[in-house]
Amino acid sequence: MIRVLLVSPSSGTRRALEHVVAQDPGLVIVGASDSLESLDGVIDQSRPEVIVLDPGPESHLPLPVLLKHGPSRKATPLVVLLEDLESEVGARALRAGARAALPHTASPKEIHAAIRAAAAGLASLPAAVAMTVLDGKSNDGARAPVDTGDHTLTPREGEILTLLGEGLVNKQIGVRLGISEHTVKTHLAAIYEKLDASNRAEAVATGLRxxxxML
Known part of the structure; x- marks a missing residue:
């Protein structure tokens, strides 16, 4: 059973999310919160494996603001539901620390899949949005800005980034590749620097973009 915490300032939205999550027997709701500010305390009590956030009217705010809830939240995978999910918004959500960004029109099956993927350490976007992000274009067809710095990953770094996207932790990556955990950490430091990422979610999001x- 995957433990899920629901967060939304709207009681109606929380009830709707409860109904959706309850349809999957592999998910269990361990709590709900209407406040982003008090989220750390709720997390400490409910110990969720995934947080589902629907910011409602606050969805217009910059995602880094919405996703900044202190050290406890940073360790918990986050699925965000947004009013207007454009490709660049979805990419920013992943870079800001979310594991998945979905539109409010997402079906229960899509929400269930995103929660399960987040719990497994995977990042996900709707197919149409993901293709746009991978193509490096915005919704108007313009090519997204490209950093011309030397950020080329070595073959080994590429392997490790792929395994990050699959949700493996350092020890598992080391076993898979036949290298020490210390060596994995060294490669991760290089990956973060080259991709200008501060955590795994940002590295995977940049790798996707x-x-x-490919996930």
């Missing part, structure tokens, strides 16, 4: 990995 640049077409370095």
């Amino acid at each position: 640049r077409g370095l990995i």
